[in-house]
Amino acid sequence: MPELPEVETIAQDLQTLILDKEIASVSVKWERIIFCPTPDEFRRLLVGRRIVSISRRGKYLMAQLSDGNYLLVHLRMTGQLLTSPPAEKDRKHVHVIFEFADGTSLYYADLRKFGRFYLVSDTQPLLGGLGPEPLSPSFSADELHKRLSKRKQRIKPLLLDQHFIAGLGNIYVDESLHRAKIHPLRRASELSREETVCLYDSIVAILSAAIASRGTTLSDYRDAKGNLGSHQNDLQVFRKAGQPCPRCGHPIERLVVAQRGTYICPACQPLQAQDTANCDSHSLLVSI
Numbered sequence: 001m002p003e004l005p006e007v008e009t010i011a012q013d014l015q016t017l018i019l020d021k022e023i024a025s026v027s028v029k030w031e032r033i034i035f036c037p038t039p040d041e042f043r044r045l046l047v048g049r050r051i052v053s054i055s056r057r058g059k060y061l062m063a064q065l066s067d068g069n070y071l072l073v074h075l076r077m078t079g080q081l082l083t084s085p086p087a088e089k090d091r092k093h094v095h096v097i098f099e100f101a102d103g104t105s106l107y108y109a110d111l112r113k114f115g116r117f118y119l120v121s122d123t124q125p126l127l128g129g130l131g132p133e134p135l136s137p138s139f140s141a142d143e144l145h146k147r148l149s150k151r152k153q154r155i156k157p158l159l160l161d162q163h164f165i166a167g168l169g170n171i172y173v174d175e176s177l178h179r180a181k182i183h184p185l186r187r188a189s190e191l192s193r194e195e196t197v198c199l200y201d202s203i204v205a206i207l208s209a210a211i212a213s214r215g216t217t218l219s220d221y222r223d224a225k226g227n228l229g230s231h232q233n234d235l236q237v238f239r240k241a242g243q244p245c246p247r248c249g250h251p252i253e254r255l256v257v258a259q260r261g262t263y264i265c266p267a268c269q270p271l272q273a274q275d276t277a278n279c280d281s282h283s284l285l286v287s288i
């Protein structure tokens, strides 16, 4: 499922591909994709509007329109925004088509149909509860430590909670915890400051590397031009059960944490807190 790096890649693509374009028509083939307003209102309010900015918040893509409204999209499991129509065999999965005044189009395809569009005048009800952006200059290891120290939950479910920190999902949480040598079931408030610094550095390094490689394509993710990302080639543990840990050689194991398949190296990520943090995050930078 698209997480922060994938949504960021699509947002950056769309900034060069559809910014300033005027929407000439909107075709909705699967109406439940439109969460609000009604599909008829959705079409009526969009036609004739220009796209004045494109950005990302958490896993939401956001386009500001010339009338001041915002079009938000959450791709959920298998949503794709494509500037060219998908291959013939996949056309049945196209549920919304935007045609622009210059003759180009944007296609929303979604195999599982869980994605949602929102057309709103105020983004606060949808985005106001999201946690901080992990790559924002205003977010820091100190801030993460302060927030973790107040929480008794286990670290993996907390990092998946979009109200705690925005944009992380199953892939990047597992990769970040492995890099920081933290077991996903450790209690958040029990992480030392050194471990938290290591976790923060790991999250930032992994998200940045994944954006640089245009996201992770394990199955459905495509950028706005229909291309695959390449960060799947750099994953260390995610969906690699039985394979040797790239750091220590111990076989990677699969657990279930918060009902999510979870991949760890039991040698690098012990459940008991270690006496001293042994972060080697920086030495791993060369391999990611």
Ligand SMILES: [Zn+2]
Binding pocket: 245, 246, 247, 248, 249, 250, 265, 266, 267, 268, 269
């Ligand atoms: Zn290991």
